[in-house]
Amino acid sequence: MKNNVITVKDIKISIVNDNNEDYICISxxxxxxxxxxxxxxxxxxWLRNRYTLEFLSTWEQLNNPNFKVFESEHFIEQVGLLTFTPSVTxxxxRTNAIGLYVKRGKYGGTYAHKDIAFEFASAISPVFKLYLIKEFQRLKAEESKNKDWNAKRLLSKNNYLIHTDAIKNYILPNTDYYKDKSWLKxxxxxxxxxxxxxxxxAKEWRKLNKELAKTSNMRDYATINELTVLSNLESHNAELIKEGKTKEERFNILSSIASYQLNVLNKASEIKKIES
Known part of the structure; x- marks a missing residue:
């Protein structure tokens, strides 16, 4: 689960992303x-209200195949009774609902799927609901803006696993970790x-950029095109290692690949700028 906190009218509101669905703390x-x-x-x-229960029941039927409709009708039938004080739990x-749940511990409280949370906000204040929606949309826009960058970083990391696994399987087995320090490869x-x-x-970069190196690394400043090429080089290098190519041979081959791919990608980027 990923947690975020937004501020709406000086009130901090927690948001949890669970299986790509956003749940907002209605507490x-x-x-x-x-x-x-x-x-x-x-x-x-709010939960005692007939409209609320009908809304929740309809939402569950649309989104939850395991929802117990009969049990929800039992709740609705009790609306208006003085003894009817249902809890979220x-x-x-009783209904096997998924739109609401209670969370304990840090960021604890009652959470509702964003569809339901916005409806709850209407009951609090229509104006507050508008501010909530606006701030929520700002958060989503910010996440979307970083999505492309994060995807490239993830691609690079995943290919690095392939890369290091090839080194482990095809170079390290012939190495004595104590006598031969070639494991530093x-x-x-x-x-x-x-x-x-x-x-x-990386070492030289850290030496030249001491302040930046405290919180980041060289690859954090790469362009999208460079990260794309990097992920490709890692896969190519893994294959070259399997083929038994020497370090010098791989360096020459990978240099040619990088030069060609960067040239193609950079030209494509320039064309895209002109067309837009």
Whole structure:
């Protein structure tokens, strides 16, 4: 689960992403109510409402094949009774609902799927709901903006696993870790690619960029095109290692590949800029 916190009208609201679905803490949203009502009481009173229960039931039927419709109807039938004070836990356990749940510990509280959370916000304040939606959209836009970069970084990391696995399987078995320090080829192999793409080793870069090196590394400053080529080089290098190519042979081959691919990608980027 990934946690985020947004601020709406000076109220911090937690958001949890579970299986690519966003759940918003309605316990936090309840703090937006003008009076000093306890969040638990606000949620309980909201859950007593017929419209709320019908909305929740319909949402579950659309999104949850395991929802117990008959049990939800039992809740709706009790609306208006003074003794009817349902809790979120009671609702979820008896109906097998997935749109609401209670979370313990850090970021604890009652969470609702974003569709339901926005509906709950309407009951608190239509104006507060608008601010909530706006801030939520800002968060999603920020995540989307970083998506391309993160995807390339992930691609690079995944291919690095292929790369290092090839080194482990095809070079290290012939090495005595104590007599022969060639196991350091893990780092050296990475630096072959660093020199090809960035014209320096990681160690040299850290020495020249001491402040930046405290919180980042050389590859964090690579362009999307460089990261794309890097991921390709790692896969190529793994294959060349399997073929038994020497380090010098691999360096020459990979240099040619990198030069060609970067040239193609950079030209394509320039054409795209002109066309746009």
């Amino acid at each position: 936090d949203i309840a703090k937006g109510k003008s009076d000093n009502s306890r969040a638990a009481d606000v949620i309980r009173n 009671e609702w979820t356990e 893990y780092a050296e192999e990475a630096d072959i690619l660093n020199v090809i793409l960035f014209k320096t080793t």
